[in-house]
Amino acid sequence: MIAFERVSKTYPSGQVALQDVSFHLPAGRLAFLTGPSGSGKSSLLRLIPLIDRPSSGKVLINGTDIGRVGAWRIPRLRRHIGVIFQNPHLLNEWSVFDNIALPLRVQHYPREETVRRVRAALDKVGLVDRESARPLELSGGEQQRVNIARALVARPSIILADEPTGNLDPELSFEIMRLFMQFNAAGVTMLIATHALDLIDAFDAPRLLLRDGRLTTEGL
Amino acid sequence: MSRKHHPQGSSRQLGMKTRLQAWVDHHQDSFQDALRRLVRRPVGQLLSMLVIGLSLTLPITLLLTLQSARLGLNDWSQELGMVQMFLHASAGQATDGGEDAAHTLFKQLQADPRLREVRMIPPEEGLKQLAELHQFDSLLSEMKHNPLPVVIEVYPQRPEELAALRSELAARPEVASARIDAQAVERLHGLIVSAEHLLALFLLMLAPTLAITVSNTIRLELEHRVDEIRLLQLIGATSGFIRRPLLYVGGLLGLGGTLMAVVMTLFAAHALTEAMSRVGFALPLSSAPVLLLLAALPLGFVLGILAAWLASVVQMRQIRVM
Numbered sequence: 001m002i003a004f005e006r007v008s009k010t011y012p013s014g015q016v017a018l019q020d021v022s023f024h025l026p027a028g029r030l031a032f033l034t035g036p037s038g039s040g041k042s043s044l045l046r047l048i049p050l051i052d053r054p055s056s057g058k059v060l061i062n063g064t065d066i067g068r069v070g071a072w073r074i075p076r077l078r079r080h081i082g083v084i085f086q087n088p089h090l091l092n093e094w095s096v097f098d099n100i101a102l103p104l105r106v107q108h109y110p111r112e113e114t115v116r117r118v119r120a121a122l123d124k125v126g127l128v129d130r131e132s133a134r135p136l137e138l139s140g141g142e143q144q145r146v147n148i149a150r151a152l153v154a155r156p157s158i159i160l161a162d163e164p165t166g167n168l169d170p171e172l173s174f175e176i177m178r179l180f181m182q183f184n185a186a187g188v189t190m191l192i193a194t195h196a197l198d199l200i201d202a203f204d205a206p207r208l209l210l211r212d213g214r215l216t217t218e219g220l
Numbered sequence: 221m222s223r224k225h226h227p228q229g230s231s232r233q234l235g236m237k238t239r240l241q242a243w244v245d246h247h248q249d250s251f252q253d254a255l256r257r258l259v260r261r262p263v264g265q266l267l268s269m270l271v272i273g274l275s276l277t278l279p280i281t282l283l284l285t286l287q288s289a290r291l292g293l294n295d296w297s298q299e300l301g302m303v304q305m306f307l308h309a310s311a312g313q314a315t316d317g318g319e320d321a322a323h324t325l326f327k328q329l330q331a332d333p334r335l336r337e338v339r340m341i342p343p344e345e346g347l348k349q350l351a352e353l354h355q356f357d358s359l360l361s362e363m364k365h366n367p368l369p370v371v372i373e374v375y376p377q378r379p380e381e382l383a384a385l386r387s388e389l390a391a392r393p394e395v396a397s398a399r400i401d402a403q404a405v406e407r408l409h410g411l412i413v414s415a416e417h418l419l420a421l422f423l424l425m426l427a428p429t430l431a432i433t434v435s436n437t438i439r440l441e442l443e444h445r446v447d448e449i450r451l452l453q454l455i456g457a458t459s460g461f462i463r464r465p466l467l468y469v470g471g472l473l474g475l476g477g478t479l480m481a482v483v484m485t486l487f488a489a490h491a492l493t494e495a496m497s498r499v500g501f502a503l504p505l506s507s508a509p510v511l512l513l514l515a516a517l518p519l520g521f522v523l524g525i526l527a528a529w530l531a532s533v534v535q536m537r538q539i540r541v542m
Binding site: 049051075076077078079083089091102103105106107108109110111150154 | 238239241242243245246249447448451452453454455456457458461541
């Protein structure tokens, strides 16, 4: 579950990113976060895994007010959240397998379990035969699928995606969205920020529309 | 996804054995990661180890040499030692028609095969030496009688006989007192101990070289890996998890640098021993300092870890999650 209660965010430079934003995304639901560039989508997403803190208001994750979470508990909180960026942020010196295994290593999973889960994630995104490849040997679409596999391998309860199809062609973008729908069908709460309205029109899911830092439409 | 959503997300129930195995696996992975990081830039890392090694070698070699010299000093003390005899005043006075008892004793001792050298210092020469040594010439010139006795110094062939010789000579009727003189050796001993203390202090001052070199390497490593660290923070890695491979890097650098210092020190000490033995000085490299040197290896490893920890704590404060 993700809930925002009258959240505002102003950066130290004085730029206002979010103003009085409130919404409630129940556990296991998927919603699209839309709006033009600079409307505050990324700022909103960054508050959920505590990359940034709100200037005012409350952000609740699975019922926990994350504003009250101490620094030492932040890593544990982040393990429940998978984040997918437009740029895959893969480690180019590591193999596809090792990139995907990273969240499991962080959580000290035993080796056998790590191998089993990484292979399952690779199967899910259709990259079983590419586990030994380096990221630079992959196409943009394959890199994004590795990024997605890394986000889901530790089975987080929430997945956040920030313009996940921004660099992909329409066919691949559609395929990635279908993948997200499958994860959501399995019970993962998903919040997907995108300005590709024509793409999300094909999917039946509520939308949060941000404009100048204000949430103007809520379909939840 | 093949499972239904669980409200606790990725939380797991792991047995103690599995947790322990996972912990061991993680340390193995971190160690291998550290080795990979060192191997990736071998020249730079070897140079860092060389800097540590060189900065530690000079003082350690000198310290080791001095310790060996001190150990060898016991032998030298016996070689340099002598028995100094102070004769009765009457021994310097000539008997009727013959030479004085002092000269008789001097000649007897010169003929003694157990003695390497015998020297006689008459009262006049003793007074002259005293005047030169302490600049008492004005005071001494006013004295009507020379109060000094005849002194005879004997150097034995076998240094271990020094004590027995002193007892034997002290029992002679001409001899008022006899003592073993090892003052020069004691002074040398004092000098060596002072030099050792000075060098130990110097070594303590150079120990931070190790810390600074390791810290600099860790700082460069962190700068090189900012993106990786940000990603790790985002997926829930603790600071300890991120730091662990860097601690191993620091430990390995400290160990490598100390190992270089130990090898270079042993070579230098060996060369010095050889050189000294060529000019007639035996400078034994005892096993104790060698063992101490080997004990320095784990110390270098631990110091490297501490330096890496400190550097990473300071540096990682400046890295914010992406």
